Amino acid sequence: MTLLKGAVPYGEGDPVDILIEDGFVSEIGTPESDGGEVIDAHGLIALPGFVDLHTHLREPGREDTETIETGSAAAALGGYTAVFAMANTDPVADNPVIVEHVWRRGREVGLVDVHPIGAVTVGLKGERLAELGAMARSDANVRIFSDDGLCVADPLIMRRALEYSRGLDVLIAQHAEEPRLTVGAQAHEGETAARLGLAGWPAAAEESIVARDCLLAGHVGARLHVCHVSTAGTADVLRWAKARGTQVSAEVTPHHLLLDDDRLNTYDPVNKVNPPLRTSSDAKALREALAEGVIDCVATDHAPHAPQDKDCEWSAARPGMLGLQTALSVVVRTMVQPGLLDWRGVARVMSERPAEIAGLPDHGRPIAAGEPANLVLVDPKATWTVNGARLASLAGNTPYEGMELPGVVKATMLRGKLTARDGQAVR
Amino acid sequence: MKHLLSCDGLSRDAATAVLDTADSLKQTLLGREVRKLPTLRGRTVITMFYENSTRTRVSFEIAGKWMSADVVNVSSSGSSVGKGESLRDTALTLAAAGADCVIVRHPASGAVHRLAGWLSHTHTSVVNAGDGTHEHPTQALLDAATLRERLGGLDGRRIAIVGDVLHSRVARSNVHLLTTLGAEVVLVAPPTLLPTGVSGWPVTVSHELDAELSAVDAVMMLRVQAERMHGGFFPSAREYSIAYGLSEARMRLLPDHAVVLHPGPMLRGMEIASVVADSPRAAITDQVRNGVHVRMAVLYHLLAGEEEVA
Amino acid sequence: MPRTRGAADPGERRELLSAGDVARTVARMAHQVIEKTTLGGTDAAPVVLIGIPTRGAPLAKRLAARIAEFSGADVPTGVLDVTLYRDDLRRHPNRPLEPTSLPDGGIEDKLVILVDDVLYSGRTVRAALDALRDHGRPRAVQLAVLVDRGHRELPIRADYVGKNVPTARSEGIEVLLEELDGRDAVELVG
Numbered sequence: 001m002t003l004l005k006g007a008v009p010y011g012e013g014d015p016v017d018i019l020i021e022d023g024f025v026s027e028i029g030t031p032e033s034d035g036g037e038v039i040d041a042h043g044l045i046a047l048p049g050f051v052d053l054h055t056h057l058r059e060p061g062r063e064d065t066e067t068i069e070t071g072s073a074a075a076a077l078g079g080y081t082a083v084f085a086m087a088n089t090d091p092v093a094d095n096p097v098i099v100e101h102v103w104r105r106g107r108e109v110g111l112v113d114v115h116p117i118g119a120v121t122v123g124l125k126g127e128r129l130a131e132l133g134a135m136a137r138s139d140a141n142v143r144i145f146s147d148d149g150l151c152v153a154d155p156l157i158m159r160r161a162l163e164y165s166r167g168l169d170v171l172i173a174q175h176a177e178e179p180r181l182t183v184g185a186q187a188h189e190g191e192t193a194a195r196l197g198l199a200g201w202p203a204a205a206e207e208s209i210v211a212r213d214c215l216l217a218g219h220v221g222a223r224l225h226v227c228h229v230s231t232a233g234t235a236d237v238l239r240w241a242k243a244r245g246t247q248v249s250a251e252v253t254p255h256h257l258l259l260d261d262d263r264l265n266t267y268d269p270v271n272k273v274n275p276p277l278r279t280s281s282d283a284k285a286l287r288e289a290l291a292e293g294v295i296d297c298v299a300t301d302h303a304p305h306a307p308q309d310k311d312c313e314w315s316a317a318r319p320g321m322l323g324l325q326t327a328l329s330v331v332v333r334t335m336v337q338p339g340l341l342d343w344r345g346v347a348r349v350m351s352e353r354p355a356e357i358a359g360l361p362d363h364g365r366p367i368a369a370g371e372p373a374n375l376v377l378v379d380p381k382a383t384w385t386v387n388g389a390r391l392a393s394l395a396g397n398t399p400y401e402g403m404e405l406p407g408v409v410k411a412t413m414l415r416g417k418l419t420a421r422d423g424q425a426v427r
Numbered sequence: 428m429k430h431l432l433s434c435d436g437l438s439r440d441a442a443t444a445v446l447d448t449a450d451s452l453k454q455t456l457l458g459r460e461v462r463k464l465p466t467l468r469g470r471t472v473i474t475m476f477y478e479n480s481t482r483t484r485v486s487f488e489i490a491g492k493w494m495s496a497d498v499v500n501v502s503s504s505g506s507s508v509g510k511g512e513s514l515r516d517t518a519l520t521l522a523a524a525g526a527d528c529v530i531v532r533h534p535a536s537g538a539v540h541r542l543a544g545w546l547s548h549t550h551t552s553v554v555n556a557g558d559g560t561h562e563h564p565t566q567a568l569l570d571a572a573t574l575r576e577r578l579g580g581l582d583g584r585r586i587a588i589v590g591d592v593l594h595s596r597v598a599r600s601n602v603h604l605l606t607t608l609g610a611e612v613v614l615v616a617p618p619t620l621l622p623t624g625v626s627g628w629p630v631t632v633s634h635e636l637d638a639e640l641s642a643v644d645a646v647m648m649l650r651v652q653a654e655r656m657h658g659g660f661f662p663s664a665r666e667y668s669i670a671y672g673l674s675e676a677r678m679r680l681l682p683d684h685a686v687v688l689h690p691g692p693m694l695r696g697m698e699i700a701s702v703v704a705d706s707p708r709a710a711i712t713d714q715v716r717n718g719v720h721v722r723m724a725v726l727y728h729l730l731a732g733e734e735e736v737a
Numbered sequence: 738m739p740r741t742r743g744a745a746d747p748g749e750r751r752e753l754l755s756a757g758d759v760a761r762t763v764a765r766m767a768h769q770v771i772e773k774t775t776l777g778g779t780d781a782a783p784v785v786l787i788g789i790p791t792r793g794a795p796l797a798k799r800l801a802a803r804i805a806e807f808s809g810a811d812v813p814t815g816v817l818d819v820t821l822y823r824d825d826l827r828r829h830p831n832r833p834l835e836p837t838s839l840p841d842g843g844i845e846d847k848l849v850i851l852v853d854d855v856l857y858s859g860r861t862v863r864a865a866l867d868a869l870r871d872h873g874r875p876r877a878v879q880l881a882v883l884v885d886r887g888h889r890e891l892p893i894r895a896d897y898v899g900k901n902v903p904t905a906r907s908e909g910i911e912v913l914l915e916e917l918d919g920r921d922a923v924e925l926v927g
Binding site: 428444447448451452454455459461463464465466727728731732 | 818821822826827829830831832833834835836837867871872
């Protein structure tokens with residue numbers, strides 16, 4: 001039994017006390033608690049626990065950069081109660097054995113619900129479909145499939161994947177990148193890349209795939225999820241597709257909301273990510289599209305990398321950034337502070353919509369009596385300074401190093417059990 | 428000045444100082460039997476070339492030797508560079524071994540900026556001898572030195588840069604340097620060989636060489652790398668040559684005083700007709716000669732003054 | 738190295754030589770050169786005056802003019818920048834190079850008289866001797882300075898001295914010349 005005293009759900013109205021019993025919210029208002037733990041939540045906002053549709057936990061294969069255990073700790077500290085682990089591990093999560101391993105490790109660690117994402121194609125090669133059904137029916141109960149890191153570029157394979165997914169009621173999440181247009185690409189194709197002599201990654205390489213996939217999904221009557229939307233043009237395509245009834249959802253990363261390719265001038269690969277940081281006007285369009293609902297949710301694309309894979313020349317560096325522990329703060333900075341989203345909106349884009357998209361029944365639920373106690377307490381007034389070395393991830397490749405960011409996660413609760421409190425993961 | 432990494436951001440005063448020093452050095456060495464100055468005696472200069480380039484490496488080596496520096500050449504074969512050692516470790520090793528200056532050519536754009544960052548706590552200077560498709564500042568400086576010599580100055584002069592701008596570090600460095608020194612630059616290339624973001628550059632762009640030639644004071648032909656010719660950037664070498672090659676007929680469209688530059692190595696016939704390359708208005712051997720003096724000047728400015736730990 | 742001239746200096750300034758003194762001093766040095774080099778004599782080596790930038794260059798020209806006036810002999814002059822030969826480059830901010838121009842006949846087998854404004858540590862003269870060696874082999878080298886302020890750090894002495902001025906190391910000597918500074922004077926700054 002735990003009593004959260006004085007929290008403000010969704011940042012709306014008067015502070016209330018929330019009583020949690022047996023993993024559920026049992027009472028809200030001024031309940032009596034006898035004998036249980038009391039958490040002083042005065043001044044804190046209560047939100048449903050966050051759901052990340054896009055996380056790289058690196059296990060199996062690159063346990064030197066992140067493990068399911070360290071990644072789970074980072075997730076709990078970031079306010080997450082569920083994460084979806086991408087399939088581009090080594091070996092690739094394209095079969096029941098790997099996805100069940102990931103799922104089981106996540107349960108053992110117990111800090112966050114770890115849902116493996118299965119690969120769409122065998123070995124992420126884009127050539128033939130992986131056994132989606134076997135993964136969906138495995139203990140891991142895989143709900144989302146993606147070749148993320150690589151695009152399912154062949155239109156026929158993509159069509160078949162979308163078509164086939166319908167029969168399993170699972171979701172295909174596409175990393176939209178036309179590979180022929182991004183051979184050797186290093187940076188957003190624009191003025192900065194032209195000046196720095198970095199091979200361009202044109203916006204159209206993303207937009208053309210998103211447009212194609214929306215048309216294919218519409219044609220075969222399947223759902224489609226678009227990973228890490230990065231351009232204003234993609235937002236326009238999504239707006240158009242949604243208007244004509246396509247079942248498409250989309251995510252945006254915190255870094256594409258906040259950062260732009262001005263960052264590249266130092267050639268520090270901590271800013272190298274795929275899709276690349278775009279222009280400031282793209283970032284503005286993405287913030288607006290997220291506020292408007294054209295982009296459904298925020299997903300981190302948390303991508304830990306070893307120092308030697310970042311402390312090198314730009315073109316040799318691996319793309320990706322840490323994101324789990326900084327996502328909320330970046331959303332507060334880019335969306336809440338400018339008035340684009342209120343706290344209910346934060347709950348929508350970081351918890352409710354991603355849970356809906358993934359079909360998670362017990363996450364992203366209202367804060368109400370009888371609902372699962374998957375909650376996060378946020379101090380909206382506090383700020384913190386990012387220090388990569390002190391984040392829970394094994395890797396330290398955060399692009400926000402040294403930045404002072406608003407919004408601090410004070411506690412995270414998974415089915416009534418504290419998983420993070422005051423900056424410490426609770427095992 | 429501790430490093431020379433790019434012409435982007437190089438001030439007019441700093442660039443002019445290097446060019447003036449190069450002029451003085453050229454005068455100083457003119458007609459001498461002993462072409463050796465003691466200025467950098469006891470200083471160690473390491474050239475580190477991750478791409479083949481005999482002409483640039485030799486030019487730097489001669490520059491260092493004429494200034495009495497000890498010059499050590501490291502190339503990617505026959506050193507730990509070929510054994511998969513990281514650029515960072517190689518750089519820190521060379522700095523620890525006593526390099527006062529490392530001169531680096533690397534296929535990755537920005538590699539020299541990373542090096543300068545890793546060496547920021549040491550006294551070691553970094554000179555960019557060409558990084559990927561980014562910049563090649565000493566080439567631009569020697570081009571500017573040659574143009575100053577031939578044209579008397581760069582203010583108000585109009586220079587056409589012709590060819591594969593997209594992949595050219597020479598073009599990027601020259602755009603920055605020549606405009607900083609007061610010249611107007613016009614880039615002439617098919618749209619496929621211009622960067623998408625070229626609109627942000629302080630230049631005008633043209634796709635028609637013939638329309639530009641009568642109004643320029645100099646034309647700089649860029650190298651077209653063989654791999655580009657089959658990369659679909661243009662239909663054929665023949666079509667490129669017809670539209671953008673500097674033929675003898677085109678040379679006649681140039682004003683009498685106009686100079687022809689080429690950073691070399693030249694593709695005679697395709698980029699530039701032999702008659703043009705060997706004509707008196709071609710300053711191609713001057714470029715090579717000035718290259719040594721410019722690189723001596725760069726070493727002088729980086730190494731001869733007070734030690735800087737930035 | 739002399740400091741920047743003419744600009745407002747916080748230290749106290751005292752005039753050591755007036756414009757008239759400078760003219761008389763140069764004239765006296767010209768006489769000494771004529772006498773000591775037996776200028777015009779049959780056995781005498783041909784003399785060239787080589788100024789060390791910055792102020793040695795106009796001084797060499799003035800000296801040559803006086804010599805011509807007094808003896809009728811036309812003495813060629815030149816300028817020798819010694820910056821590239823200095824051993825103290827690392828102790829100072831980077832300095833621009835000055836042009837070097839030697840007289841048409843060169844210095845081979847000539848009696849070279851180096852001309853500078855102030856003789857102090859002797860390091861500039863040492864650098865000049867090294868620089869000369871790279872241009873040829875003079876029969877002999879002599880040194881003429883307007884002011885010798887002492888504090889030598891090398892075994893070097895001047896053959897012709899306009900004025901000996903005992904100084905403290907903390908003090909500075911500034912030579913001002915019409916050609917560069919708009920007026921002639923020698924001042925002690927300290």
